[in-house]
Amino acid sequence: MYSKIDLAKDLRESLLKGFDISKVSKLAFDLYQAHGLEITDPVEKILLSLMAMEEGEEFEFTESEFIDLILEIESV
Numbered sequence: 001m002y003s004k005i006d007l008a009k010d011l012r013e014s015l016l017k018g019f020d021i022s023k024v025s026k027l028a029f030d031l032y033q034a035h036g037l038e039i040t041d042p043v044e045k046i047l048l049s050l051m052a053m054e055e056g057e058e059f060e061f062t063e064s065e066f067i068d069l070i071l072e073i074e075s076v
Contacts, residue, residue: 002035007043008073011066019063025054046073 014027028050032039039047046069052059061069 001040002031002038002043003040004043004046004073004076007031007046008070011070011073015067015070019066021053021060024061024066025051 010027010031011024014024017023028047032044032047032051049059050061053061
């Protein structure tokens with residue numbers, strides 16, 4: 001099972017290379033593809049939100065919002 005803890009770890013690791021909307025969106029897509037059958041509904045919603053960032057500015061997270069998301073995931 002791919003959990004929120006796993007997701008938070010992968011997202012946090014992505015920050016080591018700097019925040020880049022395209023890279024975060026691609027990572028979310030790759031994680032969704034790799035773990036599709038073992039993703040819980042809450043994780044799926046997060047991944048879909050992150051994938052949507054490529055669709056336009058209105059869907060983009062700022063770096064601060066992205067970090068807040070990671071912290072929120074880790075706190076659950």
